[in-house]
Amino acid sequence: QVQLVESGGGLVQAGGSLRLSCAASGRTFSTYGMGWFRQAPGKEREFVAFITWSGDSTYYASSVKGRFTISRDNAKNTVYLQMNILKPDDTAVYYCAARQSAGGLTRPYEYDYWGQGTQVTVSS
DSSP states (O other): OOOEEEEOOEEEETTOOEEEEEEEOSTTGGGSEEEEEEEOTTSOOEEEEEEOTTSSOEEEOTTTBTTEEEEEETTTTEEEEEEOSOOGGGOEEEEEEEEOSOSOOSSGGGOSEEOOOEEEEEEO
């Protein structure tokens, strides 16, 4: 069992930066691949970024590639999402998620555990 708690959201002007954190409970955190998703009002939850359990590989949605960076610190049971050059279209609730299985990584159903989410609002 893994419990996830996101933090770091807030209101920022377009062009600004935020760093989200996701703190995980449980001794097996280092065995989970970790993803970030986001959901804007009236839209489906969409994939943002993923990092393997070791941190050796990362994957990004095309809409955030080059602006967002996912990282993790297994000693602190924490995964991060550094978001730069934010745009109003990035406004959403951001969720972190954990998965143990191999295979696809961009669909919400491929993840086993979810946090409650943190709101990110980017003003124009």
